Amino acid sequence: MTNPPGDPAAVEPTRTFTQRDMDEFGIASGGTGLIHTEPAYAATTPFGATLVQGVYLLAVIERHLCEHVPRWAEGGELEVGFVAPVTEGTPFIVEIRETTDVTGTTGPGEAGGRSLTWSVLGTTPSGPAVVGTARVLPG
Amino acid sequence: MPRIAQEFADIPFARLVPGSVHRTRYALTADLVATYGRLVDDAGEDADNDAAAVGTPDVAAADTPRLVPPYVYCTFLPIYRALGGRMEQGSVHTRQRVEQRAQAFVGDVLDVEVTVGAAELRAGRPTVELVAEYVRRGVLVCRTTSTILWGYAAR
Numbered sequence: 001m002t003n004p005p006g007d008p009a010a011v012e013p014t015r016t017f018t019q020r021d022m023d024e025f026g027i028a029s030g031g032t033g034l035i036h037t038e039p040a041y042a043a044t045t046p047f048g049a050t051l052v053q054g055v056y057l058l059a060v061i062e063r064h065l066c067e068h069v070p071r072w073a074e075g076g077e078l079e080v081g082f083v084a085p086v087t088e089g090t091p092f093i094v095e096i097r098e099t100t101d102v103t104g105t106t107g108p109g110e111a112g113g114r115s116l117t118w119s120v121l122g123t124t125p126s127g128p129a130v131v132g133t134a135r136v137l138p139g
Numbered sequence: 140m141p142r143i144a145q146e147f148a149d150i151p152f153a154r155l156v157p158g159s160v161h162r163t164r165y166a167l168t169a170d171l172v173a174t175y176g177r178l179v180d181d182a183g184e185d186a187d188n189d190a191a192a193v194g195t196p197d198v199a200a201a202d203t204p205r206l207v208p209p210y211v212y213c214t215f216l217p218i219y220r221a222l223g224g225r226m227e228q229g230s231v232h233t234r235q236r237v238e239q240r241a242q243a244f245v246g247d248v249l250d251v252e253v254t255v256g257a258a259e260l261r262a263g264r265p266t267v268e269l270v271a272e273y274v275r276r277g278v279l280v281c282r283t284t285s286t287i288l289w290g291y292a293a294r
Contacts, residue, residue: 021178023142023143024174024178025178026143027143028171028174028175028178028214028216029213029214029215029216030146030147030214030215030216030217030218030219030225031214031215032143032144032145032146033145033225033226033228033229033230034141034145034228034229035228035229035230035231035292037141037142037143038141038142038143041141041228045229045292045293046292047292051231053232054232054235055213055214055215055232055235056178056213058210058213058235058237059175059178059179059210059213060179060210062179062208062209062210062213062237063179063180063208063210066208066209066210072209072239073206073208073209073239073242074239074241074242075239075240075241076237076239077236077237077238077239078235078236078237078239079234079235079236079237080234080235081233081234082231082232082233082234082235
């Protein structure tokens, strides 16, 4: 049995990043680049506004993986593409969906018939912003 | 004068040496974990400083080491320290791979090895891959691979 299309495993509340959030995360993570923390500079770039740090978006996604994907923190792999910018003040939603068969065969990415693979999607009102896949390593 | 002081100078694309390896350490302090916990919280508001409140996978007793959530490796700070500089202003992060292999504890100081995996023009764009390995007592905890368009928005 697979998850029916459109049946999300976990859709998280909308998160909107403020400039203060981005400033503080920048100091903690090294992401203090002008494109993240300097609105006047960012206004001169093709993006027109400060961008949420990619690693900040990823940290929020990983937090949700910790909550919804068993054993994620013990051993897993995550690969994402940042396909569109997320600017300051833009709503961001994380959706984590189990993607493989959960009752049948055991194969790559599965253990004992239990799915170990999830799709990860971060969206804004403009569409997908972060797209990727998470996989838990067999225990 | 920037609103936030820029701790690191830009590393020009031409100065990156593919295959070069750089080292530093990353201290997993209680303050760092609490800051990450607060900032990744849904509300983005002041949350309980206990990382257990924000998705830490295990809660240790008061007298045992506290696990560090894996999102503390969502960082460029140790990478910049190892390289001795930062990505050029206007760089854009396009891809990230995370390989989580083991857990670490608050108070650990991890060894970090940063490798310039690639620094080349792809479709005419200066593209850099940086691989960071976080190691605890000889055991790999996390490996991140970051793909960056170096200075993209500033060109």
